[in-house]
Amino acid sequence: MTEVVIMGAKGRMGDTLVRCTQQSDDLKLAGVLERAGCEGGLDALGCVCGTSPEEVLTKVPGAVVVDFTSPSVTLKLLETASITGNPVVIGTTGMTSEELEQVEEYAKKVPVFLAPNMSVGVNVLLKILPELVRMLGPAYDMEMTEIHHNKKVDSPSGTALKLAQCMAEARGLVYDEVKKHARDGIIGARTKDEIGVLAVRGGDVVGDHTAYFLGPGERIEVTHRAHSRETFAQGALRAARWLSGQKPGKLYSMADIF
Known part of the structure; x- marks a missing residue:
């Protein structure tokens, strides 16, 4: 016990x-x-x-x-x-x-x-996403979105940061050097290595996270949604x-x- x-x-x-x-x-x-x-x-x-x-x-x-x-x-x-x-x-x-x-x-x-x-699912993603990064190669831009309830006090979520970090490391990048947690105004074209993380807040959403791999002519989205705490x-x-x-x-x- x-x-x-x-x-x-x-x-x-x-x-x-x-x-x-x-x-x-x-x-x-x-x-x-x-x-x-x-x-x-x-x-x-x-x-x-x-x-x-x-x-x-x-x-x-x-x-x-x-x-x-x-x-x-x-x-x-x-x-x-x-x-x-x-x-x-x-x-x-x-x-x-x-x-x-x-x-x-x-x-x-x-x-x-x-x-x-x-969650078991998110921790499986931490194993799978780096493999996707390596298999798809540098031609695919990587981004992340996360959605949480309107009472959450930190942004981006710890889960989004962890997932984005594992993607950056799989490409040989230092996350703190390539992260983009905000985009506003005339910022110019997206750089090759940057990884954007967008935080959405509202309602009673327990936690949604989507990793994007956006390449020539196609994109791959990997989403985890938590239905309950x-x-x-x-x-x-x-x-x-x-x-x-x-x-x-x-x-x-x-x-x-x-």
Whole structure:
């Protein structure tokens, strides 16, 4: 039985994670956290409740923490977990390169798993897209679009960035040198190597991502659509089960599970 702690338990992802954990035969909801002022009603879940990692993690040694919050909250969590020894599964997106470096440092002290998208389908795309890049060759321009609900705070999505990065690397490019996250005005013709990523926001879309390969006389579109947050929740809980048996020393990802 793997014990799990859910960060942001009353949020969109947190609520889904709590429900999926409670419905699982091999997981136990050991604790939940929510920011101060929003924690009302959590005691009804029958587990350890609190508003700070220090308050909760010391009471649930060994429990795996699942976190889909914000970069600053995630780093604070890792600071505490590195002391208490609780493994951490991170689905938080929008981190800077400096923040990701901090995550990697914490992974040397405690087991840490990081994935911008926990769905099996997206992680299969990360394997397939580089092969498409190599087979199609440089004559095909590469672009990416992503659509998310109107409450999403980061842009482009972490998933879009990860997919575009793997495409760039497959062509021997450095993503930060070729990315185009905005186009406006008289910008001139598209350069040979640039990769545009367009973010669309609206409604309650869970997450759509489309990779485009636009070549002479044809184009290929590869699309992944998430129909429910349960897709991500089940992937994160699968990671929690796996991470509970791992040791610190590296930053783990979905590739390690596969």
